Amino acid sequence: MTIALPAAPAQAPRRQILVATAMASASAFMLIIGMVAIWLKFRAGAPTRSSSDGLKIIKDWMPAGITIPEVAANVMLITFPVGALMAQWAAYSAKRDDAPHRSLALAICFVMGLAIVNAQIAVYSQMNIGLADGQFQTMFYAITGTVLLLVVGAMVFSLVAFFRSVGGRDNDTDVVNAHAFYWYFLTAAFSVVWFVVYVQK
């Protein structure tokens, strides 16, 4: 009888979730950048007219009477890096096997996501514009709605990572790192949207 050692177990894939998240984030970044580019193209093509005093050229892009609530928009801009910071805290805790802090940080990330959704709804309600009211309004809802969907994705990610953490997955650093990466991507993507859509309008 020949006695042979059993085959070695297959090598664990190298940071598979982090790599996949990085690529998915790059893909989603292209989605946002593409939408911003179309926004800029339409804004550049908007008709222009002289102001009543003849001193300024006004671009008829954002209709008169519409005010973007800057406070809510700026609060969103601040909340994104806070969420990313909390996600990094979760990654830091996961590296040190600090389960309570990891779970707490992930829960805070979820709450940050909730706060961003709340702020976005506040923006919509304060602006009080209809989706079909005009070119600016339709495109505004399309681009901010897409960002909102990505934020909801981040909340789901935070919730899944949180439950895995609470459930005792102590070796879950790959998921927590991927989660942090996604929050960094969201912060970068929203910063672009904030500057183009909320600041430059």
Add this chain to the structure above:
Amino acid sequence: MTIIDTHVGASTHSQGTGSAFVVSVGQWITSSDHKKIGRLFIGTSLLSALLAAVLGVLFGLERMSPAHMQIFNGDATPQLFSLYQFALVFGVLAPLFVGIAIAVVPTQLGARAVAFPRVAQYGFWAWLFGALMVDISIIGNGGPGGGSADLVDLYLLGVALAAVGLLAGSLCVATSVLTARAPGMTLDRIPAFSWSALIGSFATLLSLPVMIGTIIYVYVDHTHAKLIFGGNKGIETFLGWSLSQPMTFVFVIMALGVLAEVAPVTARTEQPLRPIVLGGLAIISTAVLGAVTQSAHILDWAGTSSDKVKSTLLHSLFNGLPLLGMLIVVLLSLLCLKVGTPRITASFALSLLGALMIIVGVLGNGLYRLKAASLDGTVFSEGIVLYLVYGGLLSALGALSHWAPLLWGRAIDNTKLLGLALIGLLGTILASFPLYIAGFADQPANTVMGFAYDGPIALWNVLSGLGHALIVLTVVGFVALLIDAVRKGTPVSQEASA
């Protein structure tokens, strides 16, 4: 030690043939086996190729006499052309290579499975249902220029869903290459096809989301406002770029990877300039820049010398660089034959002929972008797409015959396949080249009637239709040879084939 022994026939012993069939279908539908998912992609893409080629035959016949309609309803032709273009690019070219990559790449890397097999499975079903939604919407008067608003929305959702499916498949392939390689297999040691799969998948991941972003705008506008994007008529304007060049260049990267993989096997030697071949494959991905900027980059030699230089540089960057990458891969693959002791294999013939057809398509695109040629809006553009798609199809058939022992455990008859390769080559040339000539004669694109020019209109269009018919014959013949090999062929060891 506990031994759990299951009798092989236990699960089906008491079941009839019908229930065994249902179980088999259920296993295919829910399988997360990368080879099954890949084969599902491949099978449905080949069906889509048949649909596109049959439409091509009908268009060829219809355009024989542009004075009056014979087969189609005049109002429906723009929508049918949309279906035709969608079937060619998103029904054949893109999913065929995603499927081959999902099936083959893990085995090349020494991995047990593709990364995230459930995501890959979701990718297939999302793509399939997206493609079906597009078909249903166009049949029911939706699609670009369609009269039914609801079905136009369905068309947009279908295109987006199909793109999401392709993205999911590409994500799995790219992640597999980056994370699931066997120990010691560094990135510079991976097989050429896996490298091309990584490059092609990454290029897809960067370019398709831009299309999805455009669809979001168009969909929101179409469902609510109809103010900005021109309603149903504007879809073609804003999404047409995703079904033409240079977007299609992104999807043929893996076709060149097939040639780079098969050539050294055929020549029975190692590729002497392997890093340069891998570099050539990477250079093709510069097509992403042209795709996402949605710019035509016309070469216009009017104006000042600075304008001429700028125009030439942009044209070279967006058309010349992908061509350069393709030429590097093809020439070095041929060099391989010179170095080694080659034998004639059908897989090499198919992949080489496919790559050459793709290059003719890319050269045609360079010509199409010359302002002096005045080809804009002519059927020349359709000829380019056909060269690329049918060239890609030939390469894919080469890949399938090369890896048939791996995927089906049987080798396909080489001699018969060589004959089929010649039919496929003839079909590709006949389907495309007459449209190049008709393009110079100003035959308009995407229309079947109401045009006239000096020249044999009927001849060019009948030849094109005949070419499509030969492609149908090639696909059907390939499937028949494969079935024959699976049913009657001798099993081949996977190690020998890999």
